[in-house]
Amino acid sequence: MGGEAVSRFWREIPQRYNLIGTKCKVCNRIYFPQREVCPFCRRKSIGKMEEVKLSGRGKIVTYTIIHVPPKKFEGQAPYAVAVVELEEGVRVTSQIVDCNLDKIKIGMEVEATFRRIQDDGWTGAIYYGYKFRPVEKHEDKK
Amino acid sequence: MREVAIIGVGLTKFGELWDKSFRQLITEAGTKAILDAGIRGSEIDALYVGSMSPGRFIGQEHVGALVADSSGLTVMHIPATRIESACASGGMALRHAYIAVAAGIHDIVIVGGVEKMTDVVGSEATNILAMAADQEWEAFFGVTFPALYAMIARRHMYEYGTTREQLAMVAVKNHENALLNPNAQFHRKITVEDVINSPPVATPLNLLDCSPISDGAAALVLCPLEKAKEYTDKIVKIAGSGQATDSLALHGREDICTFMSTVRASREAYKQAGIQPKDVDVAEVHDCFTIAEILAIEDLGFVKKGEGGKAVEEGLTARDGEIPVNPSGGLKAKGHPVGATGVAQVAEIVLQLRGEAEKRQIPDARIGLAHNIGGSGASCTVHILEAV
Numbered sequence: 001m002g003g004e005a006v007s008r009f010w011r012e013i014p015q016r017y018n019l020i021g022t023k024c025k026v027c028n029r030i031y032f033p034q035r036e037v038c039p040f041c042r043r044k045s046i047g048k049m050e051e052v053k054l055s056g057r058g059k060i061v062t063y064t065i066i067h068v069p070p071k072k073f074e075g076q077a078p079y080a081v082a083v084v085e086l087e088e089g090v091r092v093t094s095q096i097v098d099c100n101l102d103k104i105k106i107g108m109e110v111e112a113t114f115r116r117i118q119d120d121g122w123t124g125a126i127y128y129g130y131k132f133r134p135v136e137k138h139e140d141k142k
Numbered sequence: 143m144r145e146v147a148i149i150g151v152g153l154t155k156f157g158e159l160w161d162k163s164f165r166q167l168i169t170e171a172g173t174k175a176i177l178d179a180g181i182r183g184s185e186i187d188a189l190y191v192g193s194m195s196p197g198r199f200i201g202q203e204h205v206g207a208l209v210a211d212s213s214g215l216t217v218m219h220i221p222a223t224r225i226e227s228a229c230a231s232g233g234m235a236l237r238h239a240y241i242a243v244a245a246g247i248h249d250i251v252i253v254g255g256v257e258k259m260t261d262v263v264g265s266e267a268t269n270i271l272a273m274a275a276d277q278e279w280e281a282f283f284g285v286t287f288p289a290l291y292a293m294i295a296r297r298h299m300y301e302y303g304t305t306r307e308q309l310a311m312v313a314v315k316n317h318e319n320a321l322l323n324p325n326a327q328f329h330r331k332i333t334v335e336d337v338i339n340s341p342p343v344a345t346p347l348n349l350l351d352c353s354p355i356s357d358g359a360a361a362l363v364l365c366p367l368e369k370a371k372e373y374t375d376k377i378v379k380i381a382g383s384g385q386a387t388d389s390l391a392l393h394g395r396e397d398i399c400t401f402m403s404t405v406r407a408s409r410e411a412y413k414q415a416g417i418q419p420k421d422v423d424v425a426e427v428h429d430c431f432t433i434a435e436i437l438a439i440e441d442l443g444f445v446k447k448g449e450g451g452k453a454v455e456e457g458l459t460a461r462d463g464e465i466p467v468n469p470s471g472g473l474k475a476k477g478h479p480v481g482a483t484g485v486a487q488v489a490e491i492v493l494q495l496r497g498e499a500e501k502r503q504i505p506d507a508r509i510g511l512a513h514n515i516g517g518s519g520a521s522c523t524v525h526i527l528e529a530v
Binding site for chain 1: 293
């Protein structure tokens with residue numbers, strides 16, 4: 001990316017900073033990222049999608065260690081990326097941080113943490129959002 | 143609905159073709175297809191071209207008109223349409239040209255596919271390819287395209303016991319097949335050890351698990367089946383065509399190890415053709431990464447879910463196997479100029495069914511299948527061809 005207006009990132013702040021998803025009030029299914037329409041209830045769900053904050057706790061479904069990164073992530077490689085299934089049943093893609101890369105496993109319990117994701121260079125905007133870290137490690141710290 | 147035949151194919155060499163431009167490549171492929179079909183330019187009713195991202199690769203959009211212009215068709219003012227569906231742009235262009243001919247809107251239609259990828263540096267190509275993923279919810283967080291397939295591979299290994307060696311065997315087979323394809327990007331035999339020892343890209347996938355960055359183009363000529371005999375004795379018809387979608391992001395799916403788009407598109411194509419997976423004599427499938435070929439042979443119904451790795455190991459998909467897969471060398475070794483890929487796959491199947499695939503000919507091939515994927519499985523086209 002590059003050359004984008006900041007509005008593109010600003011409008012996603014609630015989702016990326018606080019994991020705000022949507023819940024269909026017809027069938028109670030939860031979605032993240034937010035959806036305008038529930039794929040199961042469709043027209044019945046119009047106007048009935050309400051915001052809901054997700055717990056940020058979940059388990060790793062699958063993961064990879066990226067050695068060849070996109071340009072903006074060059075300083076970070078190697079880094080881990082995973083599909084995480086949250087307690088609410090929805091899945092998100094995120095980096096896994098604060099742990100030895102060799103220790104990451106499918107099924108590992110993780111929790112969301114607020115981090116810097118990328119930036120537009122020395123003079124540009126900094127973009128923040130969620131990354132996930134192992135639950136055990138966090139408890140060890142206390 | 144009319145039946146549709148493919149009466150001409152044209153291919154450029156695939157590879158890092160620094161001396162060839164976007165317009166030279168597609169014009170070369172198109173011209174070869176027209177000469178192969180034996181049609182005149184004045185007979186062409188319409189043109190469809192598949193290209194994923196000329197806007198980012200060469201800073202040029204509006205390539206439908208560009209291709210008509212560079213091919214010398216502007217004076218006829220024929221309709222020219224560019225189709226984009228990430229790496230399935232080529233298969234999608236064929237699908238829509240097929241619909242136009244089957245519906246009776248057009249008679250003679252050219253289908254092109256083209257990508258010029260080496261006019262940008264490697265890291266920029268990585269960024270551009272990641273646009274096939276979900277920008278806001280995958281790529282934003284640093285996910286690359288190989289990383290998505292790597293996560294599929296990891297889960298497939300976890301659920302079904304697929305091994306690192308079995309992944310490597312896909313690349314070894316396809317490199318061996320490419321030795322017999324003069325248009326292939328790589329003419330280099332590799333071993334399982336070479337793949338396993340190549341540099342990591344996104345674990346468990348290494349450099350030799352990945353298809354390369356390529357330049358290239360391919361083209362086909364379609365016409366109604368009833369008119370095909372005016373042009374050729376070796377008639378190949380489109381017996382089935384299927385197209386399907388799935389969630390854009392990998393995390394949007396319940397089953398990470400199944401491409402439902404492949405399952406749906408192939409079932410639609412099999413049904414139309416009136417055949418079963420076991421009736422397929424030769425297949426070109428979308429092996430953008432080694433794991434993708436394993437997923438493809440499972441989701442196309444050639445083997446049961448989870449048995450793809452074992453099937454490759456046992457030689458089921460080798461050139462002399464039960465269902466030869468990617469005799470051209472596949473995306474892995476023939477090269478993967480993304481927009482050209484889906485069209486080139488069908489061109490290979492046509493050559494196989496005509497008995498013109500030279501040293502890589504599969505004996506007595508009558509029914510062939512081409513499987514083209516966009517993104518991490520969000521789009522798929524499947525075409526079944528039959529020698530008439």
